[in-house]
Amino acid sequence: MIRRASSPRERRLAAALSIVLVAAVLAVFAGVGGHEYLAYDDDEAITGNAGLSQGLSSDGVAWAFRTTLVANWIPVTVLSLLADQELHGLSARFVLIENVALHALATLLLFFAFRRLTGTLWRSAAVAAVFAIHPLHVESVAWAAMRKDVLSGVFFAATLLAYARAVERPSLLRHGWVSASLAAGLLSKPTLVTTPFVLLLLDFWPLGRLAGDDGRFDPKRGGRALLEKLPLFALAAASSIATLFAQRSAGAVVAANRLALGQRIANAIVASADYLATSVWPAGLAVFYPAEVDGWGISRVAISAAVLLAITALCIVERRRRPWLLVGWLWFLGMLVPTLGLVQVGSQARADRYTYLPLIGLSILPIWTLAEIASRRPTLRRPLAVTSLVALVALGSVAHRQVGYWRDGATLFARARDVTRDNALTRSFLAEALLAAGRHGEAADEMRAALRLRPDYLEMKNNLAWVLATNPEIPLADPGEPFRLAVGAVEATGGRNPQTLYTLARVFERDGRFAEAERTARRAANLARSLGAEAFALEIEAKADELRGRTPDPKSGARRSEPGAAQGGSSLP
Known part of the structure; x- marks a missing residue:
C-alpha cells in the first residue's frame, strides 16, 4: 500500500x-x-x-x-x-x-x-x-x-x-x-x-x-x-x-x-x-x-x-x-x-x-x-x-x-545513413536536406545510392532526373543518365503523371532539345489541368512559353543525352 x-x-x-x-x-x-x-x-x-x-x-x-x-x-x-x-x-x-x-x-x-x-x-x-x-x-x-x-x-x-x-x-x-x-x-x-x-x-x-x-x-x-x-x-x-x-x-x-x-x-x-x-x-x-x-x-x-x-x-x-x-x-x-x-x-x-x-x-x-x-x-x-x-x-x-545530431536535416539523416544499412528512405531524406542546403552534387550521390538499394524507387528516379536536369553544373560520368531516369519514370506511370512528364521536359531542355522540351511540357500542362492541378499547369505552361522558339547554342555543342532516342517523346506512353 x-x-x-x-x-x-x-x-x-x-x-x-x-x-x-x-x-x-x-x-x-x-x-x-x-x-x-x-x-x-x-x-x-x-x-x-x-x-x-x-x-x-x-x-x-x-x-x-x-x-x-x-x-x-x-x-x-x-x-x-x-x-x-x-x-x-x-x-x-x-x-x-x-x-x-x-x-x-x-x-x-x-x-x-x-x-x-x-x-x-x-x-x-x-x-x-x-x-x-x-x-x-x-x-x-x-x-x-x-x-x-x-x-x-x-x-x-x-x-x-x-x-x-x-x-x-x-x-x-x-x-x-x-x-x-x-x-x-x-x-x-x-x-x-x-x-x-x-x-x-x-x-x-x-x-x-x-x-x-x-x-x-x-x-x-x-x-x-x-x-x-x-x-x-x-x-x-x-x-x-x-x-x-x-x-x-x-x-x-x-x-x-x-x-x-x-x-x-x-x-x-x-x-x-x-x-x-x-x-x-x-x-x-x-x-x-x-x-x-x-x-x-x-x-x-x-x-x-x-x-x-x-x-x-x-x-x-x-x-x-x-x-x-x-x-x-x-x-x-x-x-x-x-x-x-x-x-x-x-x-x-x-x-x-x-x-x-x-x-x-x-x-x-x-x-x-x-x-x-x-x-x-x-x-x-x-x-x-x-x-x-x-x-x-x-x-x-x-x-x-x-x-x-538533430540540429538540421542534413546532419540527422547523415547520421542515420552511417549507423543503419540498406536504408533507402533515409538517403532520400538526406538528399532532400542536402538540396535545401544547396549541396546538389552530394544530393545526387545520395539519390543514386538510394536507387541502388531500391531500383524500383519511382519517386527517386524522377527526383534524380529533375536534379540532374535543373543543375547542369553537376558532372555526369554517363551523359545518358538523366534521360534514362526520366523515361523510366514516365513509362512506370503510364505517361499519366504530369510531374514525370515535366521532368522529362526539363531533361530535354538540359540537352538543348528545346522543341521536344516544349512539346513534352505542354503535354504535362494539359494533363495537370485535367487532374485539377491548375497552379502546376500554369507553372509548366510558363516554362513551355519560355522554351518556344529557342535553339541550341552552337558554341556549347549538342548534349544529347541518349543517342538515337525517339523524337518528341513519341515512343513514350
Whole structure:
C-alpha cells in the first residue's frame, strides 16, 4: 500500500532532487534552441500546416477537433501548437524549448507519482532520472513534430499521480481526475491505450490491491480493481477506433500484401528485443530503421524470442519474492504493443520515440533490484550508488551528443545513413536536406545510392532526373543518365503523371532539345489541368512559353543525352 513520508528533511531532499532532475533535463537538451525544423513530419505537422495559422480562435479550436495531424487524431496536441502560433508564430526555437519544458514537467510528475506510489525517495528519483536523460528519449524531445510524445508523457505521469491519490483516499472526484488525465493523454497521443493495464500492474505491485490477507490473489479484489477501470478501458477503446480510422483515412496503414502477418509478428519480436538492447546500450541510434520487407532471418527471430521468453519466465518465477520484476517487464512489453507494427503503420521497423513511456517500466527492474542488494549487503551501498551515478552521467553524455545530431536535416539523416544499412528512405531524406542546403552534387550521390538499394524507387528516379536536369553544373560520368531516369519514370506511370512528364521536359531542355522540351511540357500542362492541378499547369505552361522558339547554342555543342532516342517523346506512353 502507499506510504507517504512527510518528515521535513525528506521534503527538503525531495525538493532538491526535483531541482536536480530539471537541471539534468536542461543540461542534456540545452542545444535545441538553435535547431531547425526538419523536412520530415515537421513540414506536414507544423510548417506546412495552414490550419495552425488560425491560432486559438473559436474556428481554430473547432478545427483542432476535426483535423488529423500526421495521420493521428490528437486534438490536444493540435491545441498546443495553436497556442504556440498565438505566442510566437511557431518559431522552431520556442516550439523545441517548449518540448524540453514539457519533458521536464513529465519528469517531475513521474517523480512525484512514483514517490507517492512506492513511498521511496531515491528509487523514485532514479526512475525519473532515467526517463529524463535516456538517449532513446532524445527523438521525442528534440523533434518538433513529436510534441505529442512529451504531452502524452505529462498526462501519463499525471494519470499515475492521480491514481495514487485515488487509491489512497477513494472518491468520485479523485477517480474523475484519473479519467480526465488519461483522456487528455489519449487526445495527445493514442499509444496511451494500454494505461489501464499499467494501473492494474500497479495494483499488483507496489499497491498490493489484488491480494488477500494470505498474500494470494483474491478474485473479489481483482474484480473490483478491474471494474473501477471500466471507464478507462472505454476511453482506450474509443481512442483505438478513432486512431485506426484516422490512419486508414490518411493511408498510413500499410496494405496487408506489403508485410504479411507472419512478417509483422517476426518484426514485433525482433523490434522488442532491439528496444531492450538499445535501452541497455543506446548506441547506433537513428531517426529511421527500415523494416525488413523480405523478412528477418529465422535465427534472428529465434534468438530474439528466446531472450524475451527467458526474461518473462524469470520474472514469473520471481513474482512473489521480487514482484517489481514482473510489473516492470510487463509494463515495458505492454506499452510497446501499440507500436510494434502488428497493424503495420508506415515502413519503419521500430522508432526510438516508441520507448518514451515503456522505458519507465524497464527502468524499475535494475533500480529496485540494486536497492534490494544494497539493503541486504550494506557494504555495497556506496559502490552501487557510485556505479549508478556513473551510469546516469554516461546516459546523459550520450543523450547530449545525440541531441546534436538533430540540429538540421542534413546532419540527422547523415547520421542515420552511417549507423543503419540498406536504408533507402533515409538517403532520400538526406538528399532532400542536402538540396535545401544547396549541396546538389552530394544530393545526387545520395539519390543514386538510394536507387541502388531500391531500383524500383519511382519517386527517386524522377527526383534524380529533375536534379540532374535543373543543375547542369553537376558532372555526369554517363551523359545518358538523366534521360534514362526520366523515361523510366514516365513509362512506370503510364505517361499519366504530369510531374514525370515535366521532368522529362526539363531533361530535354538540359540537352538543348528545346522543341521536344516544349512539346513534352505542354503535354504535362494539359494533363495537370485535367487532374485539377491548375497552379502546376500554369507553372509548366510558363516554362513551355519560355522554351518556344529557342535553339541550341552552337558554341556549347549538342548534349544529347541518349543517342538515337525517339523524337518528341513519341515512343513514350
